[in-house]
Amino acid sequence: MNQRNYLIRTAAILILAMVSTSMLAKNTVKSLVAEYLVNPIGIDVKEPRLSWQITSDGSNVLQSAYEIRVADSPQALASKNKLIWSSGKVESNQSVNVIYGGPALKSMQRVYWQVRIWDNNNKVSKWSEPAFWEMGILEPESWEASWITMEDEKSVTSLPCHYYRNEFSTSKKVKSARVYVTSHGLYQLFLNGKKVSDDLFTPGWTTYNKRLQYQTYDVTSQIGSENAIGAILSDGWYRGKIGWDYQNGYYGDQLALLLQLEINYTDGTSETFTTGDEWKVATGPILSSSIYDGETYDARLEIEGWSATGFDDGKWQNAEVTNQPKDILVAPQGVPVKATQEIKPIEIITTLKGELVFDMGQNMVGWVRMKVQGKKGDQVVLKFAEVLDKEGNFYTDNLRSAECTDTYILKGVGEEVFEPHFTFHGFRYVKLEGFPGIPELEDITGVVIHSDMDRTGTFTCSDPLINQLQQNIQWGQRGNFLDVPTDCPQRDERLGWTGDAQVFSMTAAYNFDVAAFYTKWMKDVAADQLPNGKVPHVIPDVLRGDGGSTAWADVTIIVPWTVYKIYGDKRILDEQYASMKAWVEYMKSDAGDDYLWTEGSHFGDWLAYATINSDYPGATTEKDLIATAYYYNSTKLLGKIAGIIGNKEDAEKYDSLSSKIKKAFVLEYVTPNGRLVSHTQTAYALALAFDLLPENLKGKAAEYFANDVKKFGHLTTGFVGTPLLCNTLSAIGRDDLAFMLLNRKEYPSWLYPVTKGATTIWERWDGQKPDGTFQDVGMNSFNHYAYGAIGEWLYGHVAGINVDVENPGYKHILFSPHVGGGLTNANAEFMSMYGEVKSSWKIEGQEFVYEIVIPANTTATVTLPEAKVEQVTINSSALNENVDDLKEQGNAVVLNLGSGSYQFRYPADKLK
Numbered sequence: 001m002n003q004r005n006y007l008i009r010t011a012a013i014l015i016l017a018m019v020s021t022s023m024l025a026k027n028t029v030k031s032l033v034a035e036y037l038v039n040p041i042g043i044d045v046k047e048p049r050l051s052w053q054i055t056s057d058g059s060n061v062l063q064s065a066y067e068i069r070v071a072d073s074p075q076a077l078a079s080k081n082k083l084i085w086s087s088g089k090v091e092s093n094q095s096v097n098v099i100y101g102g103p104a105l106k107s108m109q110r111v112y113w114q115v116r117i118w119d120n121n122n123k124v125s126k127w128s129e130p131a132f133w134e135m136g137i138l139e140p141e142s143w144e145a146s147w148i149t150m151e152d153e154k155s156v157t158s159l160p161c162h163y164y165r166n167e168f169s170t171s172k173k174v175k176s177a178r179v180y181v182t183s184h185g186l187y188q189l190f191l192n193g194k195k196v197s198d199d200l201f202t203p204g205w206t207t208y209n210k211r212l213q214y215q216t217y218d219v220t221s222q223i224g225s226e227n228a229i230g231a232i233l234s235d236g237w238y239r240g241k242i243g244w245d246y247q248n249g250y251y252g253d254q255l256a257l258l259l260q261l262e263i264n265y266t267d268g269t270s271e272t273f274t275t276g277d278e279w280k281v282a283t284g285p286i287l288s289s290s291i292y293d294g295e296t297y298d299a300r301l302e303i304e305g306w307s308a309t310g311f312d313d314g315k316w317q318n319a320e321v322t323n324q325p326k327d328i329l330v331a332p333q334g335v336p337v338k339a340t341q342e343i344k345p346i347e348i349i350t351t352l353k354g355e356l357v358f359d360m361g362q363n364m365v366g367w368v369r370m371k372v373q374g375k376k377g378d379q380v381v382l383k384f385a386e387v388l389d390k391e392g393n394f395y396t397d398n399l400r401s402a403e404c405t406d407t408y409i410l411k412g413v414g415e416e417v418f419e420p421h422f423t424f425h426g427f428r429y430v431k432l433e434g435f436p437g438i439p440e441l442e443d444i445t446g447v448v449i450h451s452d453m454d455r456t457g458t459f460t461c462s463d464p465l466i467n468q469l470q471q472n473i474q475w476g477q478r479g480n481f482l483d484v485p486t487d488c489p490q491r492d493e494r495l496g497w498t499g500d501a502q503v504f505s506m507t508a509a510y511n512f513d514v515a516a517f518y519t520k521w522m523k524d525v526a527a528d529q530l531p532n533g534k535v536p537h538v539i540p541d542v543l544r545g546d547g548g549s550t551a552w553a554d555v556t557i558i559v560p561w562t563v564y565k566i567y568g569d570k571r572i573l574d575e576q577y578a579s580m581k582a583w584v585e586y587m588k589s590d591a592g593d594d595y596l597w598t599e600g601s602h603f604g605d606w607l608a609y610a611t612i613n614s615d616y617p618g619a620t621t622e623k624d625l626i627a628t629a630y631y632y633n634s635t636k637l638l639g640k641i642a643g644i645i646g647n648k649e650d651a652e653k654y655d656s657l658s659s660k661i662k663k664a665f666v667l668e669y670v671t672p673n674g675r676l677v678s679h680t681q682t683a684y685a686l687a688l689a690f691d692l693l694p695e696n697l698k699g700k701a702a703e704y705f706a707n708d709v710k711k712f713g714h715l716t717t718g719f720v721g722t723p724l725l726c727n728t729l730s731a732i733g734r735d736d737l738a739f740m741l742l743n744r745k746e747y748p749s750w751l752y753p754v755t756k757g758a759t760t761i762w763e764r765w766d767g768q769k770p771d772g773t774f775q776d777v778g779m780n781s782f783n784h785y786a787y788g789a790i791g792e793w794l795y796g797h798v799a800g801i802n803v804d805v806e807n808p809g810y811k812h813i814l815f816s817p818h819v820g821g822g823l824t825n826a827n828a829e830f831m832s833m834y835g836e837v838k839s840s841w842k843i844e845g846q847e848f849v850y851e852i853v854i855p856a857n858t859t860a861t862v863t864l865p866e867a868k869v870e871q872v873t874i875n876s877s878a879l880n881e882n883v884d885d886l887k888e889q890g891n892a893v894v895l896n897l898g899s900g901s902y903q904f905r906y907p908a909d910k911l912k
């Protein structure tokens with residue numbers, strides 16, 4: 001819908017609202033966020049974007065104006081002359097990502113803000129509760145601290161972790177205290193014997209040589225008169241093994257710590273404590289810690305009280321000051337990794353081989369906490385596996401060279417509790433070796449970790465297998481959104497594979513709030529991009545610049561586009577624009593004058609259905625067809641994006657380039673009869689979904705596509721085709737085939753792994769074959785989210801919640817549920833930036849019952865399938881007597897509504 005139509009419709013809704021809204025609607029402004037975060041501290045976005053939600057007991061509520069005020073304290077917000085900034089009353093319906101327009105904020109400055117709104121009846125709300133944000137360190141000169149390190153010998157294996165400490169005293173009353181901290185390697189920070197934060201894997205993983213995050217923690221309440229600070233440093237991604245060559249020290253061979261503590265006293269003075277050469281350092285009980293290999297902890301070497309005051313560090317070495325860069329420090333924009341859930345094992349198994357194995361009942365990512373009692377020097381070895389083999393034995397061949405082993409050496413003092421510090425595993429089964437005594441279920445607890453994104457979506461339906469599939473998709477996302485979107489969490493890989501990330505991004509954005517997560521990661525995509533525009537295969541790039549594959553490198557455009565669609569975020573388009581353009585220009589120069597991209601090395605339709613039977617061949621889609629299709633799609637999107645950010649010249653340029661690519665594509669890959677040279681599901685899905693075909697060939701291509709699905713009776717797609725498959729079948733009117741693919745339980749299908757007991761999404765359609773044997777050990781992850789991209793179709797098509805790209809961020813919502821596949825109900829809830837969106841249908845006897853929730857300050861177009869206006873009721877009254885803006889379109893009724901909760905009912909006889 002174009003902007004004009006939207007305005008007309010909004011006006012119509014406003015008129016309707018006059019009629020139906022209670023003039024006394026009570027609106028409350030809540031859920032204030034800055035840069036997508038609740039009360040963030042230590043941000044460095046100079047003009048943060050502010051968003052709020054409106055809840056209302058009325059319907060058809062729109063915001064007609066807002067007013068924001070910002071002050072130094074919550075109290076000062078009410079005094080006009082104490083405000084730092086007031087937006088004044090702004091006539092606008094914008095309640096998402098409103099840019100702070102006040103004076104420039106200083107390093108470390110905290111400001112409070114609140115907002116009130118006027119609705120479409122010109123009724124003003126109360127001021128919201130205050131929220132705040134706080135700036136981090138904005139200029140490199142403000143970093144007074146020195147990097148410190150401890151020299152350790154060069155090694156290709158993980159070395160003992162470093163323990164740093166220092167003490168300081170204060171003599172005045174503390175008003176506020178902040179610690180700013182980062183490291184080369186991973187750190188855990190302690191103050192007066194206690195951990196400062198439950199954030200994990202800090203400082204996170206970025207393109208370390210160009211962007212290194214520091215964290216900010218509020219430690220006001222932890223500061224006493226005598227204080228001790230301690231930090232443990234481990235190899236992590238910085239110095240540990242990472243990447244294909246199983247390389248050590250990709251980013252550097254020296255661990256280092258940088259810390260600055262700023263204390264403001266109530267008398268107006270302040271003090272700064274920093275890392276420097278007076279700090280002490282030693283090694284301790286963590287003998288080695290590696291992301292791939294696991295951790296070895298010798299409890300006999302524990303250093304009692306090392307991070308508290310009064311500890312005698314006389315035998316510790318002095319830390320050395322090291323000259324590492326400070327001008328690449330950035331505040332985090334994403335969300336921290338945290339432990340979000342604990343899981344109890346469901347069974348202890350003794351395998352045929354006699355192994356002692358705990359079954360956690362869920363393929364999860366994190367580690368286990370173990371309780372153990374034994375003699376000093378007893379050693380318990382914990383190994384981790386995703387699956388048991390055909391005979392029920394512990395199976396780790398698919399972990400390749402990753403050792404995934406934690407070793408705990410007991411100190412022998414009653415009950416001891418161990419959990420690792422700087423490693424994670426992807427596993428369902430835990431094997432214990434050397435456990436003293438007989439372990440019980442309570443001795444092991446699974447600790448689930450991931451980037452702590454808010455869960456925004458749920459999808460359920462009447463089929464328990466599909467519900468399990470949805471669970472598996474969400475678990476796959478949790479396990480693989482660990483500061484960067486990774487391919488898998490268990491083998492010697494765990495890398496930010498760009499192709500996997502882009503195909504899954506829409507599904508990801510239904511399940512969890514990924515706005516901040518992707519904003520951070522996309523900065524690394526741009527940072528690691530090569531000068532010629534090539535995008536590395538993995539981000540952060542630890543494969544030394546290898547890149548430029550079609551459908552992988554296009555992440556540069558597709559993920560920001562997803563963030564724009566789902567969160568209405570224009571800034572990410574602006575900020576990533578140069579990177580997007582560089583990628584399209586790279587394809588353009590590689591493709592050359594014929595506009596066909598036949599060069600380069602590509603992964604193609606990775607892991608597509610394959611056989612060696614000559615009479616029942618698999619499906620291979622030519623790589624240059626895929627490459628040219630993606631070249632077109634990205635160029636077209638770039639043109640659109642250029643238009644959105646106001647770059648008219650580029651909008652025209654890339655639009656015209658995309659037309660040329662389309663022409664070339666048709667000439668080269670499509671017969672005059674609409675058959676594609678690669679006669680595969682993936683090729684047709686690409687051509688139809690990307691709109692690559694001339695009008696007169698679309699029907700014929702759709703027929704070929706449908707016939708291929710019918711002929712096989714199953715999907716044949718890989719990473720590239722799978723996310724488009726059901727969406728495209730539905731778009732050509734073949735819901736029957738899309739549901740057939742969804743419902744299929746034999747290999748290859750989404751439900752086949754579910755019938756095999758999968759609790760996450762598998763990398764391959766036949767990770768475990770029907771006879772119980774496994775796919776090739778070289779590549780067989782049981783936790784790879786890419787095929788989980790079907791989630792987008794479940795939410796968007798089956799349940800029917802969709803964004804309107806012309807009014808992004810769910811400002812205008814498209815509800816369009818689809819009944820099929822024998823389902824008798826489907827329900828989705830989605831927490832949008834405006835509030836909760838709900839779409840839930842069921843067949844109840846002879847009736848179709850459909851319920852939706854449209855949040856305040858949004859509008860929606862609802863398409864009721866197989867309906868006749870006069871048979872539909874809305875909230876128990878005749879539809880046509882209550883809604884003006886409606887029409888019959890084909891077999892559907894289409895209507896426009898404002899915010900509120902609605903229930904529709906009508907005869908279900910045509911819905912199957």
Ligand code: BGC
Nearest residue numbers: 487488493497499500603606
């Ligand atoms: C990864 C993938 C990735 C692929 C490239 C694999 O090793 O696990 O998911 O996209 O390589 O084709």
